[in-house]
Amino acid sequence: MGLAAYNIEADSKEQFRYMIHDEVDKWVDQIIDEVFEDDRHPTVMELSELFAKTKQKFFGACFQALIEQKYAGLLEQEYAPCPKCAKMCKKRRGNLKEMVTMQGPSVLKRPWFYCVDCSYGFSPLDKVLEISRKKHQFDIQKKATKTTAEVPFSCSSELFADLTGHPLSDHFMHDTFERVGAHASLEDVTPSKDEIAKRCREATGDSWRPVLVVAADGAHVPTRAKAKRNEKRGAGRWQEAKGFRIYLLSQDRIIHLASWHQIQNEEQFGKDLAVVASRIPQHQVRIGLLGDGAEWLWKHMTYCFPKGRQVLDYYHCVEHIHKVATVQYGEKSQQALEWVESTVSRLFFAEVSSVIGGLRRMKPKDSESEEEIRKLIVYLDNNRDRIHYQGDRIGGYPIGSGEIESANKFICHTRLKRSGAWWVKETGNEMLRIRCAVYNGTYDKVFERYKNANLPHD
Numbered sequence: 525m526g527l528a529a530y531n532i533e534a535d536s537k538e539q540f541r542y543m544i545h546d547e548v549d550k551w552v553d554q555i556i557d558e559v560f561e562d563d564r565h566p567t568v569m570e571l572s573e574l575f576a577k578t579k580q581k582f583f584g585a586c587f588q589a590l591i592e593q594k595y596a597g598l599l600e601q602e603y604a605p606c607p608k609c610a611k612m613c614k615k616r617r618g619n620l621k622e623m624v625t626m627q628g629p630s631v632l633k634r635p636w637f638y639c640v641d642c643s644y645g646f647s648p649l650d651k652v653l654e655i656s657r658k659k660h661q662f663d664i665q666k667k668a669t670k671t672t673a674e675v676p677f678s679c680s681s682e683l684f685a686d687l688t689g690h691p692l693s694d695h696f697m698h699d700t701f702e703r704v705g706a707h708a709s710l711e712d713v714t715p716s717k718d719e720i721a722k723r724c725r726e727a728t729g730d731s732w733r734p735v736l737v738v739a740a741d742g743a744h745v746p747t748r749a750k751a752k753r754n755e756k757r758g759a760g761r762w763q764e765a766k767g768f769r770i771y772l773l774s775q776d777r778i779i780h781l782a783s784w785h786q787i788q789n790e791e792q793f794g795k796d797l798a799v800v801a802s803r804i805p806q807h808q809v810r811i812g813l814l815g816d817g818a819e820w821l822w823k824h825m826t827y828c829f830p831k832g833r834q835v836l837d838y839y840h841c842v843e844h845i846h847k848v849a850t851v852q853y854g855e856k857s858q859q860a861l862e863w864v865e866s867t868v869s870r871l872f873f874a875e876v877s878s879v880i881g882g883l884r885r886m887k888p889k890d891s892e893s894e895e896e897i898r899k900l901i902v903y904l905d906n907n908r909d910r911i912h913y914q915g916d917r918i919g920g921y922p923i924g925s926g927e928i929e930s931a932n933k934f935i936c937h938t939r940l941k942r943s944g945a946w947w948v949k950e951t952g953n954e955m956l957r958i959r960c961a962v963y964n965g966t967y968d969k970v971f972e973r974y975k976n977a978n979l980p981h982d
């Protein structure tokens with residue numbers, strides 16, 4: 525660094541210091557006025573609220589001063605080359621950029637250029653600072669979107685304002701959410717091959733190969749078609765969100781790997797599962813496939829994980845048994861409980877044929893009971909090779925996704941069902957993708973992708 529450059533830098537630092545001192549003085553004046561009046565005895569809560577109220581303006585001004593000193597050169601720029609044709613353009617009239625960050629509001633008076641040949645406006649400072657075209661900057665957009673993924677749209681802006689002191693409009697929350705969601709792809713939402721390999725190694729013991737569990741399921745989500753302009757909203761219908769969760773069972777804990785859910789058809793589900801399967805070091809783990817009776821799901825799971833041990837979800841299976849007990853013996857009757865217990869324990873020891881035989885000999889109470897018994901026989905027969913719970917237990921395989929389900933129960937579906945709203949399919953899928961990203965620990969990457977696609981143009 526030359527001496528001249530060094531002096532400018534040192535100068536900037538000193539100037540910044542003076543500017544901040546100035547802002548501190550302004551802030552202290554405000555506090556003094558409010559707090560040191562003779563008859564006032566503010567409480568902790570009142571003082572905290574006073575800080576919350578005044579700090580945004582203070583920090584916003586500091587923020588602005590910092591940019592003005594750090595990027596003084598760019599702020600004084602008179603000429604800049606057009607990014608498209610390289611023609612030198614002269615600065616236009618000072619252009620104000622109002623922006624809000626998590627620190628508060630700032631206004632930047634920065635040069636702005638316009639190339640007549642290309643009909644193209646640009647600001648080099650915006651590019652260097654990665655300033656969002658939106659007034660609320662990327663740091664706010666990132667947190668706002670995460671908030672929206674957790675709570676219904678109708679209360680997310682209020683909650684955000686409550687916790688951060690930044691009022692955001694419902695429109696901003698919704699719009700930003702959709703834009704980020706549009707950039708959330710399966711490739712980014714799923715952890716990378718390296719990350720997955722790392723977690724597999726962590727779960728591996730000296731003489732223990734971890735079990736990698738693939739649990740797939742479908743759940744119905746209320747959807748409606750997107751209404752066209754001037755048109756009443758479309759009729760609602762339930763569509764299936766299909767998804768899977770992949771996790772590792774190490775000796776003492778569950779390590780989550782990836783979760784992915786979308787309102788989509790079975791074919792697309794298969795393609796998505798294949799993408800994730802290709803990132804997994806399948807030879808380094810033992811694989812357990814968990815599902816209920818749905819055939820589409822087994823078709824894709826066994827295709828993607830040919831060496832996987834198929835396990836019919838125990839809890840799901842028990843539900844079916846309960847159903848028959850209830851219609852045949854009456855809800856919670858002694859007889860029903862006894863029958864369920866003995867049936868379940870025979871299934872635990874893989875005595876499927878004996879259970880089916882017993883069902884065939886049963887005398888149905890009525891036609892409903894007859895139908896439920898018939899369905900259960902078909903169900904058990906179709907899944908016969910997937911019922912071996914005792915062996916699963918001994919091998920360390922899961923017998924149901926219940927253990928992870930409690931923390932994870934329809935991670936994705938909860939938010940979609942809670943609001944009671946009917947979802948436009950696209951928005952519902954954006955919600956699912958972002959929630960999965962948050963859960964998979966890949967939200968930073970997803971947001972980065974969105975940010976890079978929305979930077980000021982080169």
Ligand SMILES: [Zn+2]
Pocket residue numbers: 606607608609610611639640641642643644
């Ligand atoms: Zn140009």
